[in-house]
Amino acid sequence: MKRILIANRGEIACRIIRACQALGIATVAVYSEADAQALHVQMADAAEPVGPAPAAQSYLDGERILAAARRHGADGVHPGYGFLSENTAFARAAEAAGITWIGPDPRSIEDMGDKQRARAIAEAAGVPTLPGSRRFAAEALDGLEAAAAEVGYPLLVKATGGGGGIGMRRVDAPEQLRAAAAGTQQLAAKAFKDGTVYLERLVPRARHVEIQVFGHGDGSAVHLFERECSVQRRFQKIVEESPAPGLTAALRARMAEAAVSLAAHQRYRGPGTVEFIVDADTLDFFFLEMNTRIQVEHPVTEMVTGWDLVQAQIRLAAGCHVPVPQHAIERRGAAIECRLYAENPAKNFLPSPGPLKRFRMPEAMAHVRVDTGVREGDAITPYYDPMIAKLIVWGEDRGAALARLRQALAVAEIDGVRHNLAFLQAVAGHADFVAGRVDTGWVERTRAELLGAAAGVAA
Template identity: 50%
Template sequence: MDSTPPPSAAPIERFGTVLVANRGEIARRVIRTLRRLGIRSVAVYSDADAGEPHVREADVAVRIGPPPARESYLDIDAVLTAARATGADAIHPGYGFLSENAAFARACREAGVVFIGPGERAIEIMGDKIRARDHVAASGVPIVPGFGAEGMSDAEVADRAAEVGYPLIVKPSAGGGGKGMEVVRDAADLPAALATARRVAAAAFGDDTLLIERFVAEPRHIEVQVFADAAGAVVHLGERECTLQRRHQKVIEEAPSPIVEPALRARLGEAACAAAASVDYVGAGTVEFLVSGENPEEFFFLEMNTRLQVEHPVTESVTGLDLVEQQVRVAQGHPLGLTQDDVRLTGWSIEARVYAESPERGFLPATGTVLDWRPAPAARTDSAIETGSVVGVDYDPLVAKVIATAPDRATAVARLDAALADTVLLGVETNIAYLRTVLADERVIRGDLDTGLLDRLPPTRPAAPAPAVLAAARDVLRPAAGELWEARDGWRAGGVRRPVAALFDTPAGVAEVSADEAAAADAVTVRDAHGTVWVHAGGATVPVAPLSRRDATLRRRAAADPAHVAPALTAPLPGTVVALHVADGDRVRAGDKVLTIEAMKMEHALSAPRDGVARLRVPIGASVARGERVADVETPADDPSDPQAQEASHAH
């Protein structure tokens, strides 16, 4: 269940009402602390989130706009209007959205509402990578050799790059999250990397200014949590290891780091506090460092995040502090109430980010309705969802964070794996199986990490479901009492209904389960609106769809011989059908466009896999799920009168 660390100080009474300008798990997490402190909470929501948990859990909820973030959660006027209407004394921005927006912090101040975060100057300086690195360097914080390329031609960049030395990393100055980053191994690759990085930076951040730095081989990503009050006191709360990243996005984080000894922790903390003090920082912040894997004593400033981090729970677990409570205290003008000597790290904590995505399909985002949600009872879970929640395409696909804590690292890792195995989330694909694979990697178990480790792992392949899992799905599909007269499963009045053999389409291919296979004893099952049965058993979740004998034979042929192409066209992503390029019954040739689906703000055209007759299963405007069958291309071989088709379609 969702949980919050125990109180670390007496309740605070100055703020009467705090508006939480965010959504999902961070909004819920902030609201829990506000409730414990006796502070009235206000949630804001877009139309897409009207039924979500954070809206119900707040004392008051205010609609601020339609689903697009720029028209709701990023709309400064809408947020401040909600704050005024509800009498909010302060606004907690969470992370993402407006949390590092200096204009928002300024607007709050001008509106007489306290922004629970640092001042505008700190946000502005640390929000620009070039300005930030130059600023902290003046305070003695070590930085990676490099330079800002603002206003420079490609030729001038190439000359400076040669002075710094290859390999280099090119990244947008104004952005984060790994967007636009390009690693350049030699001078010949530099022009293309500059063009790509500028294009992505302009599109993502509206600013194509670039920063070029020396690329540190086999680096570790270590960040330090800092806290500062308005009187100038600054302390650090130890480090977090955030090295396990996929394409520059953090996946698993832990505190402390397995390579940081007390002496290095003191040096990292001193540098982090100096960076914070250089901008008169107030509140919670994180200073990120690149630590050399070859020489851990060598570290460089990366950037400072002027907000609470996604991974803050691991620091809470090893320090015993509620960081949101500390943010509220400092924002009210209270002193920190602790010195550096008061900070003690006890035990080990590790967090995994659960995303709605499909690792087997290149980590494409997944959507759908959460049909059953049961967080692991033996771990802290901060979640954005509950049973009935709708996971859409409008926001980040992070749906939960699972945090395990133990006296030592090995036990913490084992507890996190067990908690992930016990986490039930049916109806939406997730990366939970992938997270367990990462935790089982020998290098992860040893703590031998670098930021490229996950990107070097082989592609994720779906595992074939065990017969007991398929049997659980088979049992869900047994005819209900009103359907038994039409069933062909051996049932008779006054007799015993026998289970029947069943065929399923699974992520690993076609699978069959016998009539007498027993279902897994621990299976949790649910059937969705499209007929897919979701099964959680043995620590894994698998969606399986029933197949006819004929469809199963066609799929097996296609898998064994490319000449036998499967007739079905399925949606690669959840989305909307925006175009039908043929009419039902039209003849098509292999490669002809049949229909187009818009998903994740991109159009995906589906083409005929073979010559034949198009049979459309969806109209224009239909919302489709990933994997949903949207059309078929039939050939004479699919006709039941064909001898091969007759053989394939025998009834079971």
């Protein structure tokens, strides 16, 4: 493989370019009109515009992107995360065009992208799942109440084709059910072109723990341990770490075994993440979903294992991957990642686009990593995810990693946009987080306290 087109932008596009440079592979960037001067465009060996700023007319236009790949003689296409990374039609179109798809088999994307089908596959692979319902088509809710009674309250209404928590609604009582289901259907139809929904039992105090897997495509797979992702706002992660605090060795082993079983069952190819809900009270775990792509938080795993997951993904796609046995994969120390966003925590974390008048991060070194797609003077546009950077630290143990994280956050500087830097500092210093006592509802329950502490930090 000599040239790879990166069908993405921002931080992940820059990350993939660095991996390609390390492997001696040329890169082709694509960009929208809003990203003409973006960092990923300047880092790549070649670049081509693919349309106006709205993603639907540029980064989601698979035909334009594949046409660019053909014009530049790209051997492969890497989708990163988001956008077209889990789009089965795009993956198949790339393969049909004779371009190597740097991702899992499109069938795996299709199977795992349908959340209800994924549940059934997980059950067949022996993975524990929560009680759930059949699917309900858009504007067809007959039998909804009976299904909810069987699943049990509280429950979640979830989009069948969804992801990232988009449109998910909690329902505590029957009188809330119809409105929640209809609202989720409408949002799902708009976001995913699929308005079907299903119901799933809600674990009131849930932790979000995921297992990084790497499948060899031949029915064998390995895991690279777990990541704790329970610090979330609006169902989306803002802090991730490995190891997950407070889990027994036996529980970690069972979760890893379940994740590898699912990947092997699917004959999965490349890096993927099997996500679990862990009941914070009982420590029982249940399948949530499988993400068939590289994850935003993959650097956490790289820091504790020494793996370069993106390089491994490219090598596998190029046919020069040598499988590593499970016993050869070791975890050392602890790593924590914080996602820095241009958003206003005091306004329900609403995006805050604008110019980055000042953007200074701690110096990158062996135990401090900064992944970003922007520079001081760039603008955070209103068109895409408002991530500014990911800050990842490593320590000999969790205490050392926490201390290094607080130091790194303290020297970071951002100005020109509203941002969550002070909020993340408040999280990193909170007694609950320090003790590992968090769940997916913790940020919402503690928001007033965290905002107060963040205001003190900012002052």
